[in-house]
Structures are given as structure tokens and as C-alpha cells.
Amino acid sequence: MFYGLLGTAVRVGSNILLLPLALTHLSSAEMAAWWLFLSLGANSNLADFGFGPVITRVYSYLWAGADDFEAEGLRPGSTSGLPNLPRIGQLHATVARLYTLLSGLVALALAFAGTWFxxxxxxxxxxxxSAWLAWTIFAAMTIFNLKTSYWGLAVQGINKVREVQFANLLGGLFYLVTGGLLLLAGAKLLALAAAVAARAFVFRLVCIFVFRQATDRQILKQARADRSMLARLWPNAWKLGIMSLGAYCITQGLILIASRFLPVETVASLGLTQQLGIFATSIAALWLQVKWPEITILRTQNRLTEMSVLFAHRLLLTVATFAVIAGAIILLGNQLLAWKATHTRLLPLLPLIYYLAYLAFQMTYGTFAVLTMTQNVIPFYRVAIFTGVATVIVSIFMTARWQLWGLLLAPLICEAYNAWFVIRLGLASQPLSPREFLRAGLARRA
Known part of the structure; x- marks a missing residue:
């Protein structure tokens, strides 16, 4: 948990930790451009099209000893519990080819659609x-990140969570040092782009080392890609891809729509607020993030009550942690920025409170979605894409009429209608009654 807290704080908070320098060395237009860089860089999640989470779970199944995996559902767990290294090697070779292809698609999207935005x-x-040069470097590193992302998926999937968090910590420190020194040297957006490059290279090197140490290098070297694996990954991956598209419309669409309708100062404030919100949710979600591989393994081994107690308790800790961080942002955020005399501030008080409450709602029902998906089924992809597309349409209409409040209210209006369905499925995927689930959250026992 120590590495997890530090790693997540530095990984997600690196943008926040550089803010004192960035906000004093970059203009509002440059800050708005940077938030737009980050939103466009999230296109790599769309190109992944749902393969990433599915692949991570398959690594977990094989690491738990499964002889193979199904397109949907779970095979009976292995009695030996020993990792299936030959199949892990085949999976690794297969996804390496997959991500080479996907990274090429991202390159085309960033070169044309990204530049237009x-x-x-x-x-x-x-x-x-210099700003365009920074964009070129940032786009190149986004492509590199996607092409090599399977190493991080592999390490996460084989339950080396502490090592992943250490990689995040080390990469984040390189990001901070590189970005800080170059900002002080007057490199502006180029400083942030170079920092992204430093973080990407360090993170990948650590993940490669950890995975090779945990497995058999000879097996990895001899393994060959198996197309039948892609065929079995696809049924859940495309559904997750649809969900990713819906999530992108809801989260990153916020900045993209704002960039077309709102003043640049408002876009900069919204981007800053969104980054603080991401920081808060990521720190809070760490309670569950470090346990998802274990939860998946417990389900594979049919230890469902133990799995449910672990999930319920970690969910309660997640919500409580977010409430504390959100309260600190509301009380101290703009005061600290005013003290630093920065060009960009957070959203005004009422929009800020509303936005953080919305993130808490989104984070909570999202965790139930992930719990359901540990069954290797994706039953709510239609709901996700409907919600995402509706959010974009409603956001454009409401932002044009009511500006910032229209942009902020639209996602909640669309998501609130469908969130109950996701929570119900999550509760149905575990054996505890609502009363037992609540007791498990508070007392860590059913």
C-alpha cells in the first residue's frame, strides 16, 4: 500500500505537482493547450478498444493456474494453482503484435483529428x-505508450501490483524532475512534453524487467503468437471498447466540447479542476486498484464470500478517502492558487462542489462495473455507449445555451438514468445480501 500510495500520487498527481511551476510559466492559452493535449492523448484508450482490461484478466487467470481461458465466463480453477507459463508466453507474443497494429491507428488519428482540434x-x-513541436513529441510518446502497454498489463495481471506502483513512482519522479528543470529553463510546453517522454521510458523499462524476472525468459523467447487467442479476447474486448468510447465521450469530451464553446480561460480552469478530480479519484481508488488482481484470482478459485468481503471493505475506504480529498480541494484549492498568484484558478465554488460530487457518484458505480467484469462478461456495453453518445449530444446543446453549467450538468443527467443498472449487476455478481455487504464494508466480515 505504501508504494501504491506514493506511486499513484506521483503518477496521477505529477501534473498537479508541477502546477506551481506550470501555472506561473505558462499562459492561459498554453495551459488550455496542455489540457487539450491530455484529452487527445486519451485517444490511445479508444484505440485499445477494450483489449487492455480483458488481457490483464487473462494474465490473472493463467497466473492462477487456469489451463486456458474462454471467450466469456470462467473455466474451473486449477488444483495446482501454479502459473501456466507456456500459455502466458503465447498470450504475451500475441498481444505484442496486436498493440503494434493499434499504435499505427492512433498515429493517424493524432496526426489529423488531433491537429484539427x-x-x-x-x-x-x-x-x-514551439507549441507544435511539443505536440509532435507528446503525440509520439502517446503512440509509444500504446505500442508497449502490454508490458504493464502483463505485470499487473500476474499480481505484481507493488512493482507496478514502484514503476509509477519512479516514472513520476523522472516526470517531475525533467518537467521542473525544463520549465525553469523556459521551455514551456516543450518541458511538459519532454517530461512525458521521460516517464514513459522509465515506466516501461521497469515493467519489462519485472515481468521477465517473474516468468521464464526462455519460454517467452520461444513463444509464438496464437491467433485463436485474439478470437477469444475479441468478444469481451469489443464490448469494453464500446464502453471505452462511451467513457471517453463523458470524460474527455468535456474538454473537447469546452474548447469549441467556452472562453480559453474557462477551458484552462476546467482542465485544472478535472486534473485535480482525476487525482482525487485515483488516490481514492487505490484501495481497490491494488486488489483487483487478487479479487479476480479469488473469483477464479470460487472463493466468492472472501472476494465480496474484500471488495465491500475496500469500496467503503475508497468513498471515504475521496470525500476527504474533495473537501480539501474545495476548502484550500483556490486559496492556494491565489497565494501563488497563478494565471489559472479552479472553477468557482458552486460548480467546483457540484463537479466533485458528480465524480464521487461516477466513481462509485464504476467500481461495481469492474466487479461484474471479473466474471469475464460485459453485460452493460449498450448502456455505456448510449450514455456516452447521449452525453455528447446533450452537452453540445446545453453548453451552447447555458455555457459552463450546461456542460457540467449534461453528463449527470445522462448517467443518472443508467447507473442503477450497473450497480444492480455488480451486487448480483457476489453472494452477500445488502445487509451483509454493508456489514462487510464496515467490519471486514460477512
Whole structure:
């Protein structure tokens, strides 16, 4: 948990930790461009199209000793419990080829659609040439991250959670040092792009080392890609991909729509608030993040009551932690920024309170979705894409009429209608009654 807290704090909070320098060295237009960089970089999640979470779970199944995996559902657990290294090697070789193809698709999307979205804001930046160079570096590293992402999926899947968090910690420190020094040197957006590159390389090197140490290098070297694995990954992956598209519309669509309808200062404030919100949810979700591989393994081994108690208790800790961090942001956020005399502030008080409450709601029902998916089934993909597309349409209409409040209210209006379905499925995927689930959350026993 120690490495997890530090790793997540630095990984997600690195953008936040650099803010004192970034906000004093970058103009509002440059900050708005950076938040747009991050939103466009999230396109790699769309190109992944749901393969990532499915692949991580398959690594967990095989590491738990399963002889193979099904397209949907679970095979009986192995009595030996020993990792199935030959099949892990085949899976690794297969997904390496997959992510090479997917990274090529992202390169095309960033080169054309990404550049188009940036045109208006880039024209407001004094050193436009350097800003475009920063975008080129950032886009290249987004492509590299996707192409090599299977190493991180593998390490997470074989339950080396502490090592993943250490990689996040080390990569985040390189990000902070690189970005901080270059910002002080006056590199502006180039500083942040170079910091992204440093973090990406360090994280991947650590993951490669950990995975090779935990497995058999000779087996990995001799393993060959198995197309039948892709055929079995696809049924759940495309459903998760649909869900990813819906999630992208809801989260990253916020900044993309804002960049077309709202003043650049508001876009900068919204981006800053969103990053703090991501920081808060990521720190809070760490209670569950470090346990998802274990939860998946417990389900594979049919230890469902033990799994449910663990999930319920960690969910309660997640919600409580988010409430504490959100309260600190509300009380101290803009005061600290005013003390630092930064160009960009958080959203005003009422929109800020509303947005953080919305994130708590979104985080809570999202955890039940992940619990359901540990069964290797994706039953709510239609709900996700419907919600995402509806959010974009409603957001465009409401933002054009009511500006910031329209943009903030639209996602909740669309998500609230369907969240009950996701929570109900999550509760149905575990054996505890509502009363037992609540007791498990409070007392760590059914």
C-alpha cells in the first residue's frame, strides 16, 4: 500500500505537482493547450478498444493456474494453482503484435483529428512553432505508450501490483524532475512534453524487467503468437471498447466540447479542476486498484464470500478517502492558487462542489462495473455507449445555451438514468445480501 500510495500520487498527481511551476510559466492559452493535449492523448484508450482490461484478466487467470481461458465466463480453477507459463508466453507474443497494429491507428488519428482540434488554441500562443513541436513529441510518446502497454498489463495481471506502483513512482519522479528543470529553463510546453517522454521510458523499462524476472525468459523467447487467442479476447474486448468510447465521450469530451464553446480561460480552469478530480479519484481508488488482481484470482478459485468481503471493505475506504480529498480541494484549492498568484484558478465554488460530487457518484458505480467484469462478461456495453453518445449530444446543446453549467450538468443527467443498472449487476455478481455487504464494508466480515 505504501508504494501504491506514493506511486499513484506521483503518477496521477505529477501534473498537479508541477502546477506551481506550470501555472506561473505558462499562459492561459498554453495551459488550455496542455489540457487539450491530455484529452487527445486519451485517444490511445479508444484505440485499445477494450483489449487492455480483458488481457490483464487473462494474465490473472493463467497466473492462477487456469489451463486456458474462454471467450466469456470462467473455466474451473486449477488444483495446482501454479502459473501456466507456456500459455502466458503465447498470450504475451500475441498481444505484442496486436498493440503494434493499434499504435499505427492512433498515429493517424493524432496526426489529423488531433491537429484539427488544436488549431484554434495554438493560434493564441505566442511561440506557436514551439507549441507544435511539443505536440509532435507528446503525440509520439502517446503512440509509444500504446505500442508497449502490454508490458504493464502483463505485470499487473500476474499480481505484481507493488512493482507496478514502484514503476509509477519512479516514472513520476523522472516526470517531475525533467518537467521542473525544463520549465525553469523556459521551455514551456516543450518541458511538459519532454517530461512525458521521460516517464514513459522509465515506466516501461521497469515493467519489462519485472515481468521477465517473474516468468521464464526462455519460454517467452520461444513463444509464438496464437491467433485463436485474439478470437477469444475479441468478444469481451469489443464490448469494453464500446464502453471505452462511451467513457471517453463523458470524460474527455468535456474538454473537447469546452474548447469549441467556452472562453480559453474557462477551458484552462476546467482542465485544472478535472486534473485535480482525476487525482482525487485515483488516490481514492487505490484501495481497490491494488486488489483487483487478487479479487479476480479469488473469483477464479470460487472463493466468492472472501472476494465480496474484500471488495465491500475496500469500496467503503475508497468513498471515504475521496470525500476527504474533495473537501480539501474545495476548502484550500483556490486559496492556494491565489497565494501563488497563478494565471489559472479552479472553477468557482458552486460548480467546483457540484463537479466533485458528480465524480464521487461516477466513481462509485464504476467500481461495481469492474466487479461484474471479473466474471469475464460485459453485460452493460449498450448502456455505456448510449450514455456516452447521449452525453455528447446533450452537452453540445446545453453548453451552447447555458455555457459552463450546461456542460457540467449534461453528463449527470445522462448517467443518472443508467447507473442503477450497473450497480444492480455488480451486487448480483457476489453472494452477500445488502445487509451483509454493508456489514462487510464496515467490519471486514460477512
Amino acid at each position: 488544436l488549431l484554434r488554441i495554438m493560434q493564441l500562443i505566442a511561440d506557436e512553432r
